[in-house]
Amino acid sequence: MPDESELSANRNPAIEKMMAILTEIERQPNGLPLGKVAEAAGVTRSTAYRILNSLLAHDMLRQLDNAHFVLGSRLLSLADSVTVGALGSRVATAAQPVIDEVSRTLGETVKVSVNDRGQVVVVAISLGRKARALQAQLGEHLPIHAGAGSKVLLAHSSKDEIDRVLDSKLPIYTERTLSDPQELLAELEKIRQQGWSNDPGEFDLSVRAYAAPIKNRQGQVTAALSIPFFADVSRDYEAALLYSAQTAARRISDML
Numbered sequence: 001m002p003d004e005s006e007l008s009a010n011r012n013p014a015i016e017k018m019m020a021i022l023t024e025i026e027r028q029p030n031g032l033p034l035g036k037v038a039e040a041a042g043v044t045r046s047t048a049y050r051i052l053n054s055l056l057a058h059d060m061l062r063q064l065d066n067a068h069f070v071l072g073s074r075l076l077s078l079a080d081s082v083t084v085g086a087l088g089s090r091v092a093t094a095a096q097p098v099i100d101e102v103s104r105t106l107g108e109t110v111k112v113s114v115n116d117r118g119q120v121v122v123v124a125i126s127l128g129r130k131a132r133a134l135q136a137q138l139g140e141h142l143p144i145h146a147g148a149g150s151k152v153l154l155a156h157s158s159k160d161e162i163d164r165v166l167d168s169k170l171p172i173y174t175e176r177t178l179s180d181p182q183e184l185l186a187e188l189e190k191i192r193q194q195g196w197s198n199d200p201g202e203f204d205l206s207v208r209a210y211a212a213p214i215k216n217r218q219g220q221v222t223a224a225l226s227i228p229f230f231a232d233v234s235r236d237y238e239a240a241l242l243y244s245a246q247t248a249a250r251r252i253s254d255m256l
Helices: 004-009 013-026 034-041 045-057 074-080 084-106 148-155 159-167 181-194 235-255
Strands: 061-063 069-071 110-116 119-126 197-199 207-215 221-230
Touching: 013 034, 013 045, 013 069, 034 045, 045 061, 084 110, 084 119, 084 221, 084 235, 110 148, 119 148, 148 159, 148 181, 148 197, 148 207, 148 221, 159 181, 197 221, 207 235, 221 235
Parallel strands: none
Antiparallel strands: 061 069, 110 119, 110 221, 197 207, 207 221
């Protein structure tokens, strides 16, 4: 393993200065003016000015009315991408009161899931009180190609992620599971266009579900809200479940 002196010699000076500036601003919740930033980070005012402008351009920092610099919103989206724990915690906190309300109203179970490196993880649930309400488990892992919530997350994944899933062998759970790459690709495009997803029995022919995307402040889909239910219900009731899923997902998005 290389020693500290060797590591230091191979570091990028510009990035080292940038990190020094971010570290100093992180220590001051109320922000720092240009002169204090330069002094605390040990760089000249002109160097600090150029680095600060670059960080502002990428939303890593923002400037308050008093000209002080504080950390920017881009850091939140980067933090969301680190682990399912960070993202799942934020989404679950915002979602729980909303899905509790929806579950009480409908009597059905409501779930919120996120994509964790190619697997879907349930990060929040509210169990329904109806005698026939379906069950769900917090922390449950689900395949990303089957199920209403899973398909919402896959539909809004990167092209590389979608290609990886389509190139893999997709397990078949029922006759309605989409395992053909072209059929699944068409389904994902449909989900993006209509703004919601349905499960017509991809895990169990007697179970259905509707799901809608939850978006962060940048408009990126970070989670999916789904409502599973038994198949023997009326079309009007299905329409009410879809409306509830979409409305609740929008409410949670507004809170993120």
